[in-house]
Amino acid sequence: DTEVTQTPKHLVMGMTNKKSLKCEQHMGHRAMYWYKQKAKKPPELMFVYSYEKLSINESVPSRFSPECPNSSLLNLHLHALQPEDSALYLCASSRQQASSGNTIYFGEGSWLTVV
Amino acid sequence: GNSVTQMEGPVTLSEEAFLTINCTYTATGYPSLFWYVQYPGEGLQLLLKATKADDKGSNKGFEATYRKETTSFHLEKGSVQVSDSAVYFCASGRDDKIIFGKGTRLHILP
Numbered sequence: 001d002t003e004v005t006q007t008p009k010h011l012v013m014g015m016t017n018k019k020s021l022k023c024e025q026h027m028g029h030r031a032m033y034w035y036k037q038k039a040k041k042p043p044e045l046m047f048v049y050s051y052e053k054l055s056i057n058e059s060v061p062s063r064f065s066p067e068c069p070n071s072s073l074l075n076l077h078l079h080a081l082q083p084e085d086s087a088l089y090l091c092a093s094s095r096q097q098a099s100s101g102n103t104i105y106f107g108e109g110s111w112l113t114v115v
Numbered sequence: 116g117n118s119v120t121q122m123e124g125p126v127t128l129s130e131e132a133f134l135t136i137n138c139t140y141t142a143t144g145y146p147s148l149f150w151y152v153q154y155p156g157e158g159l160q161l162l163l164k165a166t167k168a169d170d171k172g173s174n175k176g177f178e179a180t181y182r183k184e185t186t187s188f189h190l191e192k193g194s195v196q197v198s199d200s201a202v203y204f205c206a207s208g209r210d211d212k213i214i215f216g217k218g219t220r221l222h223i224l225p
Contacts, residue, residue, distance in 0.1 A: 006158075042204055042215035043159065053215040056212070090158055103149070104213050 003027050004107035006091050012113045015081060021072040021110045023091030032074040033104065034066060035090040043090055049074060050052075050096070081114045117142040117188035121205045128195055130223050136190040136219045138179075140206035146209035148172075148181055148188040153202045153218075162190075162203070197223045 004025045013019045025030065033049045035043035040063045048056035049068040063085075066076040074091055094102045121138040128134060140146065150162040150172070163172030168183035177192045195222060200223045205216040 040218075040220075042218050045212060067163055080197075087160075092159075102147070102208065104208070105160055105161065106151075108160040 002113065004091055004093055004105055005024070006089075006107035006110050008110060009108070010111045010113075010115070012115060013081065015076065015083070016073055017081075018077070018079045021076040021089055021091075023107060024072055025093040026072055026075055026103075027093065027105070028071075028095035029095050029105075030071060031041070031094045031096055032068060033092040033094075033100075033103075034064075035075050035092060035106075037088040039087075047076075068087075078112075081112075083114045086113045116215050117146065117207055117212075118146065118214035119200050119205050119207050119214050119220065121203075121219055123217075125204075125217070125220040125222055126189075127215060127222045127224065130197055131194045132223075134190070134192040134195045134199075134221070136203055136205075138188045138189065138216060139186050140207045142207055142209055143187070144209060145183070146207040148179070149208060149213070150177070150179055150188070150190050151204045151206060151208040153204065155201070159204065190192075193225050195221075197225050 006024045026099040031082045034046040037043045046060045047066045052068045063080045091107045092104045094104045118141045131176045149164045151159040152162045163174040165172040165181035171180045179190045202218045202220050206219045207214045
């Protein structure tokens with residue numbers, strides 16, 4: 001069983017909606033990540049938070065807005081998305097920011113459909 | 116830059132066959148290497164990992180050895196089961212990032 005919990009598992013939203021994806025871990029990890037995965041593709045890194053501070057933003061459009069309220073929670077706020085943003089959004093965490101030896105643990109993902 | 120290359124799929128095998136999925140990496144320095152598995156409709160699960168040269172990761176009958184001389188981390192299993200059908204991702208971790216290969220879809224026929 002994964003120890004990274006994501007909600008909701010499925011989300012359908014219109015292009016004018018505002019919604020949020022939520023992620024929680026209680027492993028004491030200090031690094032948390034958002035990945036986007038399109039069908040039949042590998043996950044692509046979007047954001048990395050280290051000690052609750054944004055450390056990596058992989059040139060993600062501003063319609064995606066991450067937030068890390070505390071060391072256990074990570075949100076991804078969604079606004080004015082496009083149909084091509086439909087994908088599986090994976091949250092992950094690691095003991096510290098990924099480096100040699102640290103393993104990233106993934107949640108089961110949130111399936112997002114933009115209509 | 117860092118990259119991971121793994122064999123193209125899909126790979127189709129009969130139950131109890133021997134499995135090899137090739138993976139090679141390019142990196143500066145010595146990254147950690149991982150295999151993740153993704154079952155249909157699910158997120159990624161860590162299958163095994165190795166953090167230094169000659170380390171062997173193993174789990175659920177799968178094995179992979181960190182080969183520095185060939186920059187490889189091939190995944191093997193001696194006897195596959197139908198339940199092993201999934202997508203397998205090789206990954207390299209260094210300098211705050213995990214880089215994934217494109218994934219190999221595995222189909223096991225009963």
